[in-house]
Amino acid sequence: MERLTTMARRQAASAETSADEAAPPPEKRRRVRIKPEERYREFVSKAVELFAEVGFDAGTRELAQRLDVTQPLLYRYFPSKSDLISAVYKEIYLDRWKPGWSGMIEDESEPLRARLQHFYEDYTETIFTPEWLRIYMFAGLRGVDINARYVVNVETDLLMPMARAVRRELGLDPDAPVRPEEVELFWTLHGGIFYYGVRKVVYGFDCPIGKEQMIANAVAAFLDGAASVMRGFAAEEAAPPIAPSSRRRSPGSRR
Amino acid sequence: MERLTTMARRQAASAETSADEAAPPPEKRRRVRIKPEERYREFVSKAVELFAEVGFDAGTRELAQRLDVTQPLLYRYFPSKSDLISAVYKEIYLDRWKPGWSGMIEDESEPLRARLQHFYEDYTETIFTPEWLRIYMFAGLRGVDINARYVVNVETDLLMPMARAVRRELGLDPDAPVRPEEVELFWTLHGGIFYYGVRKVVYGFDCPIGKEQMIANAVAAFLDGAASVMRGFAAEEAAPPIAPSSRRRSPGSRR
DNA sequence: GTGCTTATTTATCAATCGATAAATGATGCG
DNA sequence: CGCATCATTTATCGATTGATAAATAAGCAC
Structure with missing residues (x-):
């Protein structure tokens, strides 16, 4: 909590601007648990859809948003973005x-x-x-x-x-x-x-x-x-x- | 390479760490003046080359580096990156x-x-x-x-x-x-x-x-x-x- | 219910991006 | 030469990116 680092430091260093007003409601996330292999298929499927639209430069955040999931969750299923891309290749050209x-x-x-x-x-x-x-x-x-x-x-x-x-x-x-x-x-x-x-x-x-x-x-x-x-x-x-x-x-x- | 400005700034702000050792020589840039229309053609030509390799997500910094020029100079010739891309289209499909x-x-x-x-x-x-x-x-x-x-x-x-x-x-x-x-x-x-x-x-x-x-x-x-x-x-x-x-x-x- | 496992979220980092403002200096004109 | 123009550089911003660590809570076993 106390480790306000870069942003806070920058803000404090640059000016006042009292940044903590009009804070949007934290908006708790609904948290549903899905069994891993189903999630995996879900991820690959939506990744195919997104990459087809935007290309492989599509952001992991956008993908997570379409899946109604937070972005770091992707990294539990794929060590890196390029691994996700490999899974997409397989789905399309092999399967x-x-x-x-x-x-x-x-x-x-x-x-x-x-x-x-x-x-x-x-x-x-x-x-x-x-x-x-x-x-x-x-x-x-x-x-x-x-x-x-x-x-x-x-x-x-x-x-x-x-x-x-x-x-x-x-x-x-x-x-x-x-x-x-x-x-x-x-x-x-x-x-x-x-x-x-x-x-x-x-x-x-x-x-x-x-x-x-x-x-x-x-x-x-x-x-x-x-x-x-x-x-x-x-x-x-x-x-x-x-x-x-x-x-x-x-x-x-x-x- | 050229982003040690930010890093140096952060280092100096955060702690001691005596940031001015091993400082890479500022390395003054050779500054050559070329007449605008020739520069323009140079930019478009190299942009065609770069975009063909990397795609339109290629960075303006990389383009500038290949031209042996600094990145902001691009914005004197093209209001935005998409204008540069338009010039590339024209060069290839019209000319x-x-x-x-x-x-x-x-x-x-x-x-x-x-x-x-x-x-x-x-x-x-x-x-x-x-x-x-x-x-x-x-x-x-x-x-x-x-x-x-x-x-x-x-x-x-x-x-x-x-x-x-x-x-x-x-x-x-x-x-x-x-x-x-x-x-x-x-x-x-x-x-x-x-x-x-x-x-x-x-x-x-x-x-x-x-x-x-x-x-x-x-x-x-x-x-x-x-x-x-x-x-x-x-x-x-x-x-x-x-x-x-x-x-x-x-x-x-x-x- | 209690508790454990682990799927999921929150918070954050360092790097990179396109873009802007201001400082600088090369060049041509007088 | 001195001076003005403007091509070029330095410095920096704010947004976004891929990725990591730690906190949280859903759901199953008992």
């Missing part, structure tokens, strides 16, 4: 990944185009939310390795299955190793769809075309176009190019 | 836009595919830099209108010219108003290419395929695929669909 996606893509009981349509409808339902997209971008800008690792998952579990599926469709060898050019080609499809979500959800741009229709058009155009390009890759593979240094030729034969 | 791009796309003295190739090589040379991409993302996450306005420019000056060019190529009416579905289709090409830059420059992902080759493949695949999809659009336009409510049919005929 929300569905292992069934790669199966959806390669399962041949349905036509390829329909499979891609269904996969992307499901995938975008997961990631086209402010929480997912915004935190993904915030994390990427922070330079954490999360995004680089996530991108590897996308390549191995989504894009390479797609490449194999298209090869089967075209009668090409589905077991040949997927070439980097092919992966890159599927990235343009994936990135194009991804960017639709960014425009709509993050930039708040009004997209007149619905998500399903956009996916349908993108997939249809891609499959048609990718066919000739990938046939070109395969031909190049079968008959190695005459001059290996002239690798800048435009690939694939026109229709 | 770096080349009005010649739309001409590059529609100029028919070259084949369409080559035009798109050259345009995207030039365009990506402008935007595939940490400064451009990272500040674009930071700004988008902040919710400033900059991005929404930029996106409009992309649509009207880049994507709609592309759509018209493809129509000419296909023998369709180039003067018919560009339909939203078409714009959206070109967004998938644009977004796909854009996302290559994000992966490489922002996420630091190692892309084994060079920029030019990636553009070549994306453009080739897109043009082949977009052809059938856009022919589907045109047919739908000429002969209005029987049941206007069943708009979920997949567009375009398969090859």
Whole structure:
């Protein structure tokens, strides 16, 4: 009680200003006890919400206020703010990944185009939310390795299955190793769809075309176009190019 | 480093501790006078660099330090930090836009595919830099209108010219108003290419395929695929669909 | 009820932030 | 040279940040 330190000292040193009038009522806090693991989930969940809105510079006090809890309580559950951020990463990029996606893509009981349509409808339902997209971008800008690792998952579990599926469709060898050019080609499809979500959800741009229709058009155009390009890759593979240094030729034969 | 003023003051006020030992040499600042407009450009330029690295929460003190100038000097050139940020926006999204791009796309003295190739090589040379991409993302996450306005420019000056060019190529009416579905289709090409830059420059992902080759493949695949999809659009336009409510049919005929 | 455990709050620190006022000195003009 | 202008620095404020220590009280066991 007696240890008035910095503020009191400053005040006393600067002037009088009799600081103890109009003191707001102390306003006792209602104190509810919740079992730790539930609190933990509560904290992470609200942290996801707050960080998605404001970014990782959002204050711990604001988070505590939204949870109707005092700020130091956070430090009983997370040693530091960066630990809280790690928990947020895990919640979004690990817990929300569905292992069934790669199966959806390669399962041949349905036509390829329909499979891609269904996969992307499901995938975008997961990631086209402010929480997912915004935190993904915030994390990427922070330079954490999360995004680089996530991108590897996308390549191995989504894009390479797609490449194999298209090869089967075209009668090409589905077991040949997927070439980097092919992966890159599927990235343009994936990135194009991804960017639709960014425009709509993050930039708040009004997209007149619905998500399903956009996916349908993108997939249809891609499959048609990718066919000739990938046939070109395969031909190049079968008959190695005459001059290996002239690798800048435009690939694939026109229709 | 420069905050030992406060500390020294506190020390002197609180107790003895003979605060003037080990006192770092006051270290007079070299004071150089530079004409205001040059300073201004210097400030904006370094601010672009700093904000691209750290984000808009980068401190004014750090910026001043990089400029080898004291922090209050910034406030002689910018009334507030947000004014500095506005200047950064202008430098990147207005000053770096080349009005010649739309001409590059529609100029028919070259084949369409080559035009798109050259345009995207030039365009990506402008935007595939940490400064451009990272500040674009930071700004988008902040919710400033900059991005929404930029996106409009992309649509009207880049994507709609592309759509018209493809129509000419296909023998369709180039003067018919560009339909939203078409714009959206070109967004998938644009977004796909854009996302290559994000992966490489922002996420630091190692892309084994060079920029030019990636553009070549994306453009080739897109043009082949977009052809059938856009022919589907045109047919739908000429002969209005029987049941206007069943708009979920997949567009375009398969090859 | 009594008492113990521990979830929660109160009080506070040191650092950093954007911003302002006043002192200083480099530069060009006469 | 002397002098005035103004670009630049010094000093400092008040607010806010992440984090810690100590006091408090909710809820369970008995």
